[in-house]
Amino acid sequence: MLTANYVGNKTMSIIETAPEAPSAEQVQIKVAFTGLCGTDLHVLHGDMDRRVHQPAIIGHEMSGTIAALGSAVQGWDIGDPVTVMPLDWDGTCPACRAGHQHVCQNLNFIGIDSAGSLQQFWNVPASVLVRLPETLRLDHGALVEPVAVAVHDVRRSGLVRGEKVVVIGGGPIGVLIATTAREFGGEVVVVEVDAGRRSAVAGLGFDTIDPRSEDQVEWVNRWTADAGADVVFEVSGSAQAVLHATSLARVRGRLVVVAIHPTPREIDLQRLFWRELTIIGARVYERRDFETAIELLNSSAIPADALITDVVPLTQTAEAFARLESGQAMKILVDCQAGAR
Amino acid sequence: MLTANYVGNKTMSIIETAPEAPSAEQVQIKVAFTGLCGTDLHVLHGDMDRRVHQPAIIGHEMSGTIAALGSAVQGWDIGDPVTVMPLDWDGTCPACRAGHQHVCQNLNFIGIDSAGSLQQFWNVPASVLVRLPETLRLDHGALVEPVAVAVHDVRRSGLVRGEKVVVIGGGPIGVLIATTAREFGGEVVVVEVDAGRRSAVAGLGFDTIDPRSEDQVEWVNRWTADAGADVVFEVSGSAQAVLHATSLARVRGRLVVVAIHPTPREIDLQRLFWRELTIIGARVYERRDFETAIELLNSSAIPADALITDVVPLTQTAEAFARLESGQAMKILVDCQAGAR
Numbered sequence: 001m002l003t004a005n006y007v008g009n010k011t012m013s014i015i016e017t018a019p020e021a022p023s024a025e026q027v028q029i030k031v032a033f034t035g036l037c038g039t040d041l042h043v044l045h046g047d048m049d050r051r052v053h054q055p056a057i058i059g060h061e062m063s064g065t066i067a068a069l070g071s072a073v074q075g076w077d078i079g080d081p082v083t084v085m086p087l088d089w090d091g092t093c094p095a096c097r098a099g100h101q102h103v104c105q106n107l108n109f110i111g112i113d114s115a116g117s118l119q120q121f122w123n124v125p126a127s128v129l130v131r132l133p134e135t136l137r138l139d140h141g142a143l144v145e146p147v148a149v150a151v152h153d154v155r156r157s158g159l160v161r162g163e164k165v166v167v168i169g170g171g172p173i174g175v176l177i178a179t180t181a182r183e184f185g186g187e188v189v190v191v192e193v194d195a196g197r198r199s200a201v202a203g204l205g206f207d208t209i210d211p212r213s214e215d216q217v218e219w220v221n222r223w224t225a226d227a228g229a230d231v232v233f234e235v236s237g238s239a240q241a242v243l244h245a246t247s248l249a250r251v252r253g254r255l256v257v258v259a260i261h262p263t264p265r266e267i268d269l270q271r272l273f274w275r276e277l278t279i280i281g282a283r284v285y286e287r288r289d290f291e292t293a294i295e296l297l298n299s300s301a302i303p304a305d306a307l308i309t310d311v312v313p314l315t316q317t318a319e320a321f322a323r324l325e326s327g328q329a330m331k332i333l334v335d336c337q338a339g340a341r
Numbered sequence: 342m343l344t345a346n347y348v349g350n351k352t353m354s355i356i357e358t359a360p361e362a363p364s365a366e367q368v369q370i371k372v373a374f375t376g377l378c379g380t381d382l383h384v385l386h387g388d389m390d391r392r393v394h395q396p397a398i399i400g401h402e403m404s405g406t407i408a409a410l411g412s413a414v415q416g417w418d419i420g421d422p423v424t425v426m427p428l429d430w431d432g433t434c435p436a437c438r439a440g441h442q443h444v445c446q447n448l449n450f451i452g453i454d455s456a457g458s459l460q461q462f463w464n465v466p467a468s469v470l471v472r473l474p475e476t477l478r479l480d481h482g483a484l485v486e487p488v489a490v491a492v493h494d495v496r497r498s499g500l501v502r503g504e505k506v507v508v509i510g511g512g513p514i515g516v517l518i519a520t521t522a523r524e525f526g527g528e529v530v531v532v533e534v535d536a537g538r539r540s541a542v543a544g545l546g547f548d549t550i551d552p553r554s555e556d557q558v559e560w561v562n563r564w565t566a567d568a569g570a571d572v573v574f575e576v577s578g579s580a581q582a583v584l585h586a587t588s589l590a591r592v593r594g595r596l597v598v599v600a601i602h603p604t605p606r607e608i609d610l611q612r613l614f615w616r617e618l619t620i621i622g623a624r625v626y627e628r629r630d631f632e633t634a635i636e637l638l639n640s641s642a643i644p645a646d647a648l649i650t651d652v653v654p655l656t657q658t659a660e661a662f663a664r665l666e667s668g669q670a671m672k673i674l675v676d677c678q679a680g681a682r
Contacts, residue, residue, distance in 0.1 A: 262611060273622045281615075
């Protein structure tokens with residue numbers, strides 16, 4: 001079978017290998033689609049070399065069907081459509097014992113810390129399987145994981161129906177958060193510097209702000225009758241955006257930091273104090289976020305087709321990463337069976 | 342009567358003036374004691390000259406008895422012991438309409454934006470009065486306002502019984518937060534660089550950490566079996582403390598920023614993300630915080646005598662500020678009747 005491997009030096013290589021039989025507690029998944037995401041790009045850039053053992057089969061946004069069952073696996077059948085919640089926790093650390101297994105202090109993130117889904121057949125513990133409805137197309141099913149990220153972010157914000165929401169950053173995750181927040185009853189505006197992305201976001205029915213030509217604070221104050229936004233999601237990763245994000249929020253408003261900020265960022269703590277704001281960290285997802293994500297995709301609340309820029313065969317994974325890097329694609333899926341030998 | 346006035350140029354002046362009769366909605370308070378605090382020092386330094394109209398009678402931590410009633414005032418009698426919650430909100434701004442009057446977008450903070458209690462007789466709207474129990478000594482009653490700050494900070498943290506708490510900074514507010522957190526059922530350690538303050542804090546029964554000789558993170562990890570603290574209060578105002586505070590908190594832990602940070606500060610957003618932390622802003626207090634503060638003082642849960650370094654007559658207000666500035670005093674009260682003519 002074919003596998004797509006990160007081999008260091010910013011390089012992806014296709015390696016042919018024989019599938020292994022699943023162990024007693026595992027299932028073998030015939031992978032249908034794997035989505036490429038920003039974290040995969042970080043791996044490819046070498047930013048995560050301390051965690052990633054080369055050659056590394058990466059990929060963790062996926063859909064597929066069960067191809068084989070380990071001897072101890074119960075409750076699953078060959079052919080069942082599935083996705084994977086790629087979190088393997090130890091169950092014994094303080095975070096796990098406190099009920100926050102998804103941020104286990106010794107978390108194995110499958111697809112980074114161990115082999116991922118950019119291959120034709122993938123063995124995973126049965127415990128990480130999530131059932132997909134028969135009515136959900138498998139290409140859409142590969143979006144469950146990133147939608148679950150957005151659902152988790154929105155749930156962490158405490159958003160309730162009727163609240164006004166600013167999403168800073170109109171890339172793939174920003175669009176998913178905006179869409180999910182709207183489904184949760186929020187009124188949403190997206191701040192985005194890139195004209196092409198603003199146009200795509202507007203095409204999904206959202207108001208947009210170009211922060212280079214409009215004063216965001218004035219816009220939000222006008223929109224909210226001088227109150228400020230209930231919730232602000234920082235999805236841009238920009239230091240300037242973080243510094244100004246607090247000025248968009250109302251008294252007791254919430255700022256959720258979604259983007260990865262690898263170095264410390266300046267925060268306006270005077271504003272945090274003055275308006276009694278809350279800044280919230282959010283990471284990955286919990287099982288219920290996956291379940292909500294599946295509902296949102298299965299009911300077409302998430303505009304999956306508008307988000308999937310292209311589908312390419314596994315052999316073109318390297319080229320797909322290059323396109324993703326250029327910012328010209330929202331979501332590229334890899335068809336892990338196309339071109340199979 | 343005597344009044345203590347900020348007259349600019351880092352100067353306090355005693356000015357003699359005639360008391361005025363209260364207007365219809367006001368009461369006249371015969372001020373017993375006024376505590377001096379860090380905010381008053383900021384006024385004296387000229388940091389708040391845009392808000393403070395000179396000459397300005399400052400002071401907002403106080404106790405007294407009612408000396409005269411305006412014609413429309415009901416429910417109060419001459420001689421009633423009182424303190425003042427010095428917040429006068431407009432009731433119409435978005436924050437007020439949302440139920441957060443204490444952080445009204447057009448707040449009049451009495452004692453900063455209008456005349457305070459460093460005088461023998463003080464007229465205030467009856468609506469800001471808070472009744473003191475007959476059993477509470479009036480010198481202790483002057484601590485209600487700073488204790489209410491601490492109660493508000495602890496309430497904002499969501500602290501529940503049995504949680505582990507780190508207080509960074511062992512000054513007056515740090516000690517009040519530590520004491521209040523302990524009364525709310527927390528186990529508390531105080532981080533403080535100054536040996537004298539550490540010794541005072543230890544004398545109140547708290548564990549202490551000297552961050553210059555001990556590794557705080559190791560200490561907290563040992564204390565919490567590698568979980569991290571449930572709640573961290575940043576009361577030091579130090580940029581370094583803010584940067585490191587996030588490393589003391591457990592997964593889903595809360596960091597309450599109590600100190601005023603006038604310029605933006607670097608925050609470790611990677612840690613915020615990794616541990617799904619929450620950073621919480623807290624400002625002043627609400628009526629229920631005053632009521633809890635009175636209960637805590639009246640039951641001697643707050644070590645009021647240990648906190649009151651000295652009591653001086655109104656005529657020595659300038660000298661008292663100089664002592665406060667030197668860091669050698671926890672709380673100095675001004676006796677607003679001593680030396681009265």
